[in-house]
Structure formats: C-alpha cells, structure tokens
Amino acid sequence: MQLANEFRHAYSIASGPDLAAVLTPIATSNNPDRLRSFYQYTNIQYLTQDLHSNLFHGKNLKVPKNEQAAWVDIFAAYWEAVGEVLRCEGRHPGASATAIFTAWKKVSNALIKGYAGSNGLPAWTLPCLYTVGKFLRTFAIKADLEVASQGSSDFGFQDDLAVDVEKNANLEEAARIINRMFTLCLSDRAPIEESRKWGIYETTNLLFKTYFKINSVGLTKNLLRAINAQSHELPPLSAFPKSHIVTFEYYLGVIHFLDEQYTQAEEHLTTAWRMCHRGAYKNRELILTYLIPCHLVTTHTLPSKQLLAPFPRLEQLFRPLSNCIRKGDLVGFDQAMSAGEAEFVKRRIYLPLERGRDIALRNLFRKVFIAGGFEEPKDGQPPIRRTRVPVAEFAAALRIGTHATGRTRVDIDEVECLLANLIYKGLMKGYIARERGMIVLSKNNTAFPGTGV
Amino acid sequence: MSNSTQTQTKADASEQPQQQQKPQVLEEDDEFEDFPVEDWPQEEAEQNGSAANGGNEHLWEESWDDDDAAEDFSKQLREELKKVEASH
Numbered sequence: 250m251q252l253a254n255e256f257r258h259a260y261s262i263a264s265g266p267d268l269a270a271v272l273t274p275i276a277t278s279n280n281p282d283r284l285r286s287f288y289q290y291t292n293i294q295y296l297t298q299d300l301h302s303n304l305f306h307g308k309n310l311k312v313p314k315n316e317q318a319a320w321v322d323i324f325a326a327y328w329e330a331v332g333e334v335l336r337c338e339g340r341h342p343g344a345s346a347t348a349i350f351t352a353w354k355k356v357s358n359a360l361i362k363g364y365a366g367s368n369g370l371p372a373w374t375l376p377c378l379y380t381v382g383k384f385l386r387t388f389a390i391k392a393d394l395e396v397a398s399q400g401s402s403d404f405g406f407q408d409d410l411a412v413d414v415e416k417n418a419n420l421e422e423a424a425r426i427i428n429r430m431f432t433l434c435l436s437d438r439a440p441i442e443e444s445r446k447w448g449i450y451e452t453t454n455l456l457f458k459t460y461f462k463i464n465s466v467g468l469t470k471n472l473l474r475a476i477n478a479q480s481h482e483l484p485p486l487s488a489f490p491k492s493h494i495v496t497f498e499y500y501l502g503v504i505h506f507l508d509e510q511y512t513q514a515e516e517h518l519t520t521a522w523r524m525c526h527r528g529a530y531k532n533r534e535l536i537l538t539y540l541i542p543c544h545l546v547t548t549h550t551l552p553s554k555q556l557l558a559p560f561p562r563l564e565q566l567f568r569p570l571s572n573c574i575r576k577g578d579l580v581g582f583d584q585a586m587s588a589g590e591a592e593f594v595k596r597r598i599y600l601p602l603e604r605g606r607d608i609a610l611r612n613l614f615r616k617v618f619i620a621g622g623f624e625e626p627k628d629g630q631p632p633i634r635r636t637r638v639p640v641a642e643f644a645a646a647l648r649i650g651t652h653a654t655g656r657t658r659v660d661i662d663e664v665e666c667l668l669a670n671l672i673y674k675g676l677m678k679g680y681i682a683r684e685r686g687m688i689v690l691s692k693n694n695t696a697f698p699g700t701g702v
Numbered sequence: 703m704s705n706s707t708q709t710q711t712k713a714d715a716s717e718q719p720q721q722q723q724k725p726q727v728l729e730e731d732d733e734f735e736d737f738p739v740e741d742w743p744q745e746e747a748e749q750n751g752s753a754a755n756g757g758n759e760h761l762w763e764e765s766w767d768d769d770d771a772a773e774d775f776s777k778q779l780r781e782e783l784k785k786v787e788a789s790h
Binding site: 266376383458461462490491492493495496499500522523524525526527528529531532533535544545548549550551552553555556571574575596608611612615616617619620641642645646648649697700 | 779
C-alpha cells in the first residue's frame with residue numbers, strides 16, 4: 250500500500266506537510282492513480298485490519314497506541330471519502346458532491362477527535378488539520394452548488410428568501426466544524442514548543458475565507474475577540490510562517506476596510522503587502538485592490554506607474570480615476586466613477602474611492618491659488634502668495650472643472666458650500682469673508698495643507 | 703459495464719452540473735490564494751529586509767501636480783471669469 254509507505258515516511262521524519270499530503274483527497278500528476286490504488290487495496294470488511302497492519306508495520310516506527318487508533322479511524326473515514334470522490338469522477342449513479350461532503354465531515358470529525366484529550370496527536374501534525382479543513386470547505390461549496398442547481402430545476406418558483414438562507418447550508422455546517430478546529434488550537438494548554446497554538450492563524454484564515462463566502466463578515470469579530478483574549482499566551486506574529494501571517498493580515502485589513510476604518514486597514518494591508526511572496530501575483534493584486542483606496546483616503550496619495558505596471562487589471566481600475574484626481578477634472582472623475590461602478594461595487598471599494606472627489610476638488614481650487622500669483626514683495630522679504638482670493642475665481646474654476654457650458658450658471662452659494670466643506674475636512678485652511686466675497690487663505694504655505702503651498 | 707451508456711441513460715439533474723463544475727472547484731475567482739510554500743525568507747518577500755522603512759515611497763505619488771499646464775489654466779480661468787462677470 251503506497252499510501253501507507255508515504256504515511257510511515259512522513260511519520261518517521263515528523264513532517265507535517267508530508268503527512269498532510271497523504272491525507273489530500275486528490276490524485277497528483279506524478280501519481281494519477283493514488284486514490285484508486287488506495288481504495289482498491291482493501292474493502293469495507295477488512296478496512297480497519299488492513300489499515301492497522303499497513304500503517305504501522307516496520308521496526309523503526311514507534312507510534313503510541315492511542316495515536317495508532319486515531320490514525321486508523323482517520324484513514325478509515327478517508328477511505329470512504331475517497332470512494333465517494335472516485336464514484337463522482339466515474340459518474341456513478343447516486344454519486345454526488347453532497348455525498349463527498351458528508352464523507353469528508355467524518356474525516357474532519359475523526360481528526361478533531363484524534364487531537365482531543367491530553368495525549369492526542371502531536372502538534373507537528375497540524376498541517377493535516379489545515380488540509381482537511383481546506384477540503385471540507387471546498388467540498389461544502391461544491392455540495393451547495395449542487396443543491397442549488399437541483400433546487401432551481403425542481404422548484405423554479407421557490408421563495409427567494411428561502412433560497413438565500415438555504416444556499417449555503419453545507420458551507421455553514423463546514424464553518425461550525427472548522428470553528429471546532431480553531432478552538433482546538435486556541436485552547437491547547439501544552440508548552441508552546443509542542444502546542445497547537447501554532448495553528449491558530451491558519452485555522453482563523455480558513456474561517457475568515459468561509460465567513461466572507463457566506464456573507465457573515467460580522468462573525469470574524471468573535472474570532473478576533475477570542476484571539477485577543479489569549480494574546481498574552483500566543484507567540485508574536487513574527488514567529489509564525491509568513492503564509493499564515495500574510496493571509497491573516499490581508500483579511501484583518503479587509504475587515505477594517507469594510508468597517509470604514511481606513512487607517513487600521515492600511516496598516517494591516519501594508520504589512521501583508523511587504524511580507525507577501527513576490528511570486529504570488531493574485532494575492533499581491535488583491536492586497537493592492539484594497540490598499541490603494543486606503544492610501545487615497547488616509548494619505549491622499551495615488552499609486553505610481555511603477556506600482557501598477559505589473560497589474561494591468563488594477564491599472565485599468567484605478568488609472569483613469571487617479572488622472573482625474575490629479576488634474577482636478579471633476580467631470581472626468583464622475584465619468585470614471587460611473588464607468589467603473591459595477592466593478593467598484595463588486596469589490597466593495599466604491600465608498601472610499603468616492604472620497605477622491607474631494608481631493609480632485611482640492612486640486613482644482615489649489616490651481617486657482619497658484620494662478621493667483623504673488624503679492625508685491627515688501628522690503629526684500631521672500632514673495633508671498635496672494636491669500637485673498639475672490640469666491641468668483643473659485644466659481645470660474647468650478648465651471649472649468651465641470652465643463653460648464655456658457656449658459657450653465659454656477660451658484661455662488663454652492664461654491665461657498667464646497668469651500669466650507671473642504672475647509673471643514675482640513676483640505677484647505679482659511680475662512681470665507683462673505684460680505685467681501687473673498688476667501689482668506691492661510692499664509693506660510695499652509696493654505697492647502699500637505700501640498701507645499 | 704459501459705460508463706458512457708450509463709451516463710447517457712441515467713444522467714439526471716444531479717450529475718450534469720457537477721461534472722461541469724469540476725475543473726474550477728479548488729480555487730475561487732476572487733479569493734486570497736493558498737501560498738505554494740508555508741514560509742519564505744524576507745528576500746523573497748515584496749519588500750526585502752534592507753528597505754523595510756521608506757522603501758515604499760516610489761510606489762505612491764502625491765495626488766496633485768504642478769504641471770507645466772499651470773499657465774494654460776491661468777489663461778482659461780481669466781477667460782471664464784470674464785464670462786461670469788459678463789453674465790452678471
């Protein structure tokens with residue numbers, strides 16, 4: 250039994266990733282028959298017996314009795330799940346994604362049970378938990394799709410709400426099981442070197458992905474609270490593998506982002522960006538999708554050509570908007586927002602991007618200030634910009650920025666309102682002298698804070 | 703037992719969609735992907751160790767620019783002001 254050989258090898262060198270590979274329910278390219286040959290090696294009658302004699306034979310491998318029993322249970326469940334996978338691949342009647350999910354739940358439960366108790370499976374085997382959890386989620390999604398496709402043909406006029414509640418039933422069940430994996434890691438009291446606490450972020454990541462998929466982002470807060478309550482007993486983030494941390498920081502960033510807490514979101518996303526593997530194209534693209542709107546809101550900066558060059562999709566998503574912001578082109582900005590609306594909404598970045606309009610307006614008004622030139626220099630003092638600017642000039646700029654035609658009127662009250670708004674938001678510094686129809690701007694290069702004038 | 707006749711005769715709603723879904727199941731379109739390795743040295747990360755602070759600066763640009771078109775704008779602004787004044 251080749252699978253048993255692989256198991257014994259992984260166990261003898263105590264390699265978690267190798268052991269997890271044994272529990273993977275898919276064939277590999279260099280061994281396309283691995284599932285079938287394992288399944289056909291035995292049958293339901295001799296399953297336990299065969300597993301026992303194959304997994305642990307050999308003198309060099311010493312596996313404690315309780316661990317042996319746990320692995321036999323796990324691989325017996327795995328054998329049955331593999332059977333369902335093969336039946337599906339062979340299009341056998343009665344085979345279904347739901348049957349695979351049901352069988353894989355048993356694998357998950359057997360594994361969780363294996364860790365329970367004071368002398369459960371050792372912590373180095375944790376990658377098995379990640380792999381089993383990951384496929385539990387995958388199989389649940391497939392099962393939900395299958396149910397949905399049957400539902401739509403059987404009950405074409407089902408109540409929309411009922412469908413909505415039902416459509417993730419399997420994935421929700423998977424979430425509850427993965428949550429037990431999370432607790433299994435968080436609550437381990439063993440000394441840290443051999444603790445399952447090392448699995449805390451990876452199981453959290455799996456739950457984050459699951460909660461995002463079932464549209465229950467709110468549930469992530471419970472996990473974060475539970476982790477925070479234990480934080481004094483957890484090793485520092487930097488001690489964990491980068492894959493765990495980058496994924497964790499990414500989701501943490503997106504969670505804050507959706508709460509409109511852009512400063513915190515930016516912090517987490519920046520950490521994820523810096524640590525992310527350079528070869529992980531898709532993940533880098535996803536991080537930037539949220540990091541760019543964060544930067545726009547928090548520091549009013551735009552992505553450079555260099556940053557976007559490797560990502561044509563992001564270039565397309567953000568470049569037109571960025572150009573309009575920089576030029577103070579309000580019409581162009583509105584057009585770019587409506588052209589990208591569907592995509593922005595889908596990615597949930599519409600709201601922060603919309604705030605870019607204030608920056609565009611600031612840039613337009615800043616041009617008025619620059620165009621105003623300098624006061625007459627006094628006694629050899631350095632030249633000072635003209636800081637009293639008629640409201641009418643801003644009104645004229647607004648006509649340019651909105652491509653107003655000859656007949657369109659720009660209401661002075663409206664201009665004052667826009668100016669007051671920018672002053673309130675700290676994008677301009679000064680006050681409106683209404684009786685004189687003037688804006689009195691701050692001197693000493695602070696009229697438009699942070700922009701050098 | 704012939705597989706092909708079996709699927710053709712007994713194929714029902716539960717089997718067909720599932721077959722179509724098969725190739726694309728493992729990773730979803732817009733989901734953060736699993737990394738092929740668990741850990742990597744900082745040199746292989748987006749920002750390598752030496753540039754830990756400030757190395758990001760060239761990636762972000764100011765949202766305003768003092769471009770050479772400032773003259774044009776000033777001219778445009780004067781023309782627009784004339785129009786506004788004329789209309790009052």
